[in-house]
Amino acid sequence: LFQPCQKMDCLSLELVASLAGHQDRVWSVAWSPKGDFLASCSGDKTVRIWTRRAGATSPPAAAAPSAATITGNDSVNPTTCAGSNTIIGAQQQWYCCAILDQCHSRTIRNIAWSPNGKALATASFDATVAIWELAGSVWEQVAELEGHENEVKCVTWNPDGRLIATCGRDRSVWIWESLPGREFECVDVKQGHTQDVKAVRWHPAGELLVSASYDDTIKLWNYDGDEWVCSQTLGGCGPGSGHSSTVWDVSWDPDGQRLASCSDDLTIKLWESRAAGAAPGPGRLAVSGGSGGYGGGGGLVPSRPDLRCGTTLSGYHGRTIFSLDWGPTGLIASGDGEDCICVFGQGDPEMARVVLRASEEEARQGPAGTNTSSVSCDGGDERRGGGGGSGGGDTTEVDPDDGSGASGPDADAGVSALRDDGKERLGKGSTGLRPGQEGQPWGLWTRVQSAHDADVNCVRWNPAHPRLLASCSDDRLVKLWWLR
Amino acid sequence: MPEGGDDDDLFGQVLCVEDASIQQGREDGVRDGMVAGIAEGRELGVQKGYEIGQEVGFYAGCIRTWRALQAKEPDLVTDRMERGLAALEEMIRDFPLYDPQNESLHDNLERLRGRFKVVASGFGCLQDYYPKEAAQASWSF
16 A cells, blocks of 8 residues: 655654653643744643753853743753853753743644744633743733634734634634734635635735635635635635645745645645646745745745646555655655654655755864754753653764764854854745755655654644654644754 | 237237336325325425524624614724624625525535624634523623
8 A cells, every 4th residue: 555665765854862751642832933932732631831951151041041931840950051160071951941820721723833932822622722922931811812603723923923823623724813912813704615624824925815714625715805715715615636635734935935734534635736736946036035935936825826736745644644744955744643644755765864864974074054954953851841641762873963972062053053153044045955855756755654652743843943843642742853 | 028929919918917017106105105205395495594504693683783883882893893793794794594495505504604603703612503502601701
């Protein structure tokens, strides 16, 4: 049944950290825009924020843990404020630096960071969405969005931070506008789907919203000046071959030209503009360029989507594919109900390995301004931050790629790369590390069987460290993986 | 199927009895089915019509109330909400309430529902349309 993974020993996902702490299944993970924090949300009605402890010579972590927000055995944690002497060489451990709780009365199903990284939105089965802001070092709830009739399944901020889209079991998609003074106003409610809406995601240019539903369709929404209208429906009884079952997740490629979707029908579909056709290299524009850059050169015009299914990846998953993410590297990661995580790429994985090695070399040679593959994480068995999680104790020790062991400057470089290059990388956007080859056929490049002990609910690539992948599962764990 | 030969006349009739019965049965079935179908259709139509009418009427009533409140306190309604209210009024005015065969009826109802939720959310009345419950809308401004 399964298509074999091409040359599976080329690339692999190596477990770097296994973060325990949540008391119930973890539904979603979300990286902060700079990639320095990971938020996870769970059936235990809390959100946990995870970050990496830096070496002592580095600048202080962006969010020093606050006593008010940390529960459990966190008093055991050495502090990581500036000037701390907790050095563990160049090893960097992940730990839970904040817990957001006592807000929702039911499972928190999804979380989203605002584009400036200063706010978080949480979507809950209790039919509300809460907005949190970081005040100093404490997360506080500042607003609540009510309106959905029942479970809210997904929340997402648009690229300029003005709008929030939510969707839920009541089959509707809500669009909210953020007003001054932490006020939010409902702008529109779309009832187009005939069943539970599982996911909503904005196009990187912001003018286009995508929703995926239990009714097997994907809908694209645009603003016509007065209200949001459905400008295209993919699947269902519309034209083109859509999914034949629930669509669980959607993701845009780094250039905003193609859309990937995954489904209960065991396939991943890649949608592209009819106009794109065989156009070589659709406009590769920096994500940070704002809405003006997209659509150049015969590609997708976000305000007038005309997608059709270009590629279907089938035979790689044996169970429902719950989540997928198209990373800045152009690779697609997916998580399924068989506890596996897959990574798909275009072209030859051997060549991809060469490209990855080259970038590692580059990193080894010069710290500043290079890509961040020199920043590698040691497996940390996460036992802090609220009650012994049941293990997940993979202490995989990954040697830093730069082979520098415990040397200070490299740790420095690593961390400053984390902070500065993170920004640079965002600026470069889609012109960064691209191991795949455009226009080539897709293939499965690596699969981790039993990545978790239960369904993998969400997979997300780090926006600043494009080889770092986060995943979460019904097994209550959040895991971090490094692509090598 | 018997060949229509002269010498089969006697047997022809006998052999045709089955076909004749089937034909008769079919006609009876269609006739009775039509009657039952129409009755069932009417029942469903009445029920659905009632539901749709009740929902649209509910929204119309809400708008009337909000307008009355607005007359007393003009500051209650922001520009955006005014636009929403006006749009709702227009949608209700144009709603093909007496044209059940109208293809866009269902879509219009959905748009109406969505727009109502936006306006209701703006007013802070999040009472969903549940006709069975006596909606206790709390008017908090």
